[in-house]
Amino acid sequence: MNKSIKTDLIARWCFEEQDGTKTLDEVTNIHDKVQYIFEKALFQPDRQIKRRKGISGNALWFDGFSVYIQRDGRKFTYDKGALTFSLWIAPHAFGGIEDERLTALINQHHLVEEKGFILGFHKHGQLSFQLGLTSGWEEVWGENHFLPKDVWSHVVATFDSHEGFMKLYLNGDLIGSKKTQGGKIVPAEVDLIVGKNNNPFVVADTFSLNTFMGLMDKVEIYRRALGEDEILKQYHSYLEPVNGRIPHSISYETISIDRADFTADRHRPQYHATAPGHWMNEPHAPLYFKGKYHLFYQHNPQGPYWGNIHWGHWVSEDLIHWKDQPVALAPDQEEVDPDGTWSGCAHYDENGLPVLFFTAGNHRYLPNQMIGLARSTFEKDGDLNLAKWEKHQDPVIFQPEGYQLDDDGFRDPFVWKEEDTWFQIVGSGINGKGGTALLFESTNIIDWHFKGCLYVSDVKKYPYLGRVWELPIMLPLGKNRKGEEKHIFIISPVGEGADVEVFYWVGTWDKMDGKFTPDQEDPQLFDLGDFHFTGPSAMVDPVTKKLILFTIAQGERPVEYEYASGWAHNAGMPVEIYLGTDDRMRIKPVDQVKELRNEKLIDIKNKTIAEVNEQLEQIQGDMLEIKLKFKNAYEGRYGLFLRQAMNRSEETLFYYDHSQDSFFVDRNKTSLDKKERTKGIQGGEVNLENEPLEVRFLLDKSLVEVYVNEIKSLTTRVYPACEESKGITLFGAEHLIIESMEIWSMNGIN
Incomplete structure (x- = not known):
């Protein structure tokens, strides 16, 4: 100097x-x-x-x-x-x-x-x-x-x-x-x-x-x-x-953010996908390309709060072990999305190369939401991690005119291809009628023709479906017992009076008319956990041909705790959804979860609850997989306590109520910390139809996912104040028989 x-x-x-x-x-x-x-x-x-x-x-x-x-x-x-x-x-x-x-x-x-x-x-x-x-x-x-x-x-x-x-x-x-x-x-x-x-x-x-x-x-x-x-x-x-x-x-x-900073956080999940730190919401745009799975997510690199949304990016070879990549898309002053790069999907162009469709925010237009397109630079750089993307200079779809669409409802494109035609649905709503998905088609992914509404709800009959639908998905589910091809249509309602959960219909897709017709009008709920399983995205895995659904597992923390911990939310476990032999939609974790199993802690067959509880006294854990099946249990309530303190000052109860044919989580004793929001009883009908109760738990620190006979899931959060609250106890009459119970400790993915 x-x-x-x-x-x-x-x-x-x-x-x-x-x-x-x-x-x-x-x-x-x-x-x-x-x-x-x-x-x-x-x-x-x-x-x-x-x-x-x-x-x-x-x-x-x-x-x-x-x-x-x-x-x-x-x-x-x-x-x-x-x-x-x-x-x-x-x-x-x-x-x-x-x-x-x-x-x-x-x-x-x-x-x-x-x-x-x-x-x-x-x-x-x-x-x-x-x-x-x-x-x-x-x-x-x-x-x-x-x-x-x-x-x-x-x-x-x-x-x-x-x-x-x-x-x-x-x-x-x-x-x-x-x-x-x-x-x-x-x-x-x-x-x-x-x-x-x-x-x-x-x-x-x-x-x-x-x-x-x-x-x-x-x-x-x-x-x-x-x-x-x-x-x-x-x-x-x-x-x-x-x-x-x-x-x-x-x-x-x-x-970038160093994810190693968060590994010692006793509430942060370790075998579910997480952003390196700060804020994330829905994972979306799953893609498989040349041996690697890609999953993107809404991310704020600035801090653990909503806003300033970018597209975070993970890469995996097995849908379980995800590796961080640089931000894929970000708002840019000179591009189509200066005021926000919101959710979308991934697909392939005419040459089979990856493309991303996203919701572009641009206040220079009114309405200010439109659909943008970004292409991978793979052809130039050969990068299998697909770290770089180039945005098309103009929006590929604007909100169609002539419909009384909701002013704040045009987002979250979802694209698929049939023969030589690409189809795209975009979440929206029609004033006075309710949520809908707008259908477009194209022969080149740039020029899209508006076909009309795929399906419109009746907001007066189903007010909880809200005035706008976000994150619409439609994919083939398989053939029913009659040999008929069925599709699943998935949406997430928003707006005044909406129940912000993930709903679906199983029905028929008519490509010629551009309409979806549900087998039954009543929407079905995926998850019973009350706003923990949200933000859906899905793909048909080209490797296994299975339909895989991705979600966000909401964190449910007080804002000051998100600030203090430096991160918010994580991905749910990818799940397979399929049509069961009874023609009901079924849900279960992807098979690759088994790769995370470490030590088998218990393997019990045909013992009473009292006998099993004696052995469970030696079992502790906050990263576990549990498979549990009851035998000849046809009355009362029965289930499992998790994250239980030795003096039972903290515990979370998951149970089936036979009289209501319903499954619940009781979180009234989950945490001694009065600031935590994990309170009350949540759940709903599962309609076991006299099947014996068979539940599978994925416990990962503060996150619990339960799969009930592969008919319903229940996703929830638990934040015990005491670090030693890691006990497990069966709940129910002591004479009830446990047909089988297996518990594994689980490995983290990072």
Whole structure:
């Protein structure tokens, strides 16, 4: 660094510490606090603040919602007539900006009072430098310049009251300049913060938006405005060790969320698919291509809250062991989806290459939801992980005119192909009638013709089906006893009065008329767990020819616990759905679950409940598979306690009530933690029709999935406060006979 420049420094953070919760300002020798929610984590051992490879030496990794540097404002003084801010940043996400506030790189400002300074960026990474001067609030923007993600950028902002200019530089180039009205900076009586707006937009009374996510290095503040030659020279000096060029990209491991941070969380599932961290909702767009399964999911890399949705991406060879891939799709200012990249599906183009159909949010249009298309770059790069996708420049489907469609209902495409024709259904609703799926067809996946409504519900007769349907699916289910080909039609209702569960009909698909006709009008419920089994997506597995359904297992945590744990939700176990010999739809976990079994803990046949419970006293676990079959049990209630404390202060009961032919979970004693939302009794009819009760449990930390005679599933959550609440006890009359019971401990997948 040039000596004359160095003498004008008033603060410099290089982040060369290896660990710890403080970082050194090399100019003042002040060790500033790095705020970090996991320093006092509630559900896992303390985690370390991340130092990762920087533009030179180490950089500090900001998680997007809890990491920032803070100094008491009284301990930071500066020349009010001239300043320069210089720093290297590599954003990993830009955040879902709901108003005009900036994601702050460095700030000490009060916008309402028009005081202080802020350097940051707005939607899609547009840089801005703003000052509160004695003459008023002034702003300079990097017009038509947007920061790249996952790449280092050198950002400089200068102010000189004598010359009366504010300037912005990106990688040595001037990208914004503004002549001010005169005056000096009016200091704001707030703390100096690096990486977070000191007046952020707050969602759910908990999460601060406008917080930086990515890497930051070499943050410097000068007492004067550096000149253009000095800035360019400084920029090039950092690049000399790397041949004078900014590294093309930063490795996924260097800049992304580290899932290893969450492995010690005692409530986080270990053998179900999870996002690396932060927020996820529905898995969708399953695809099989050249020996690998791909599954995408709605993901917010910025933090564990809904919003700023990207497409996360996993790859697997067996539908069980999923590996993280870089984000597949993200909102982009220059593409079809600047205002959101929402759910969709995967299929193949005319050449058999993978394509993604997605819901594109674009406020330049009204309605603002349309269908976008992205193609894999496999033909160019041969990458079997399908890490890169290129979006078609225009939407392929707009909301059709001439129908009284719900204003907020056109999303979640699902595509299949029959012979030379592709069909696509899109979730929607007709005003005054209820939810529907709109049908389109195409011969080339670009040009789609609207055919009409696949099926329309009667909202007056079935008000719980809501005014709009999301995530529609239609696939062949197999032949019934009469040899007739049956299809299953799946939807998820939303809107006022909707029961947000996954419903289905079995019926007939008429390709010529473009209509689905259910065998019975009443919709059927997949899962009895009350808003835990949601967000459906499905595929016919080209390898096994089985119909596989994917869902999200809702987390059901208080918002403050999602904040404290740093993650929200996970995928349910992929399940096979099929037509049983009685022509009823059946559901069970995919066969590959058996690969997760570790030690067989118990294998019992033809013993009473009392006898089995004696052996169960030695069994503990929170990652288990349990198969249980009752014999000659034709009255009363019987089932199983899981996650039971030794003194029974905590326990969760799963039971069948013969008088109601129904299966329930009782969570009234699930947790001693009064903040947890796991309460009450949930369940419903299973219609065993005198079949003996046969249940299969998949227990994975806080997640429990139960399959009742492969007729219904029940998905729920359990968050015991006591770590030792891992016991198992049978419930029912002691003389009842257990025909068989097997228990395995289970391995995690990461």
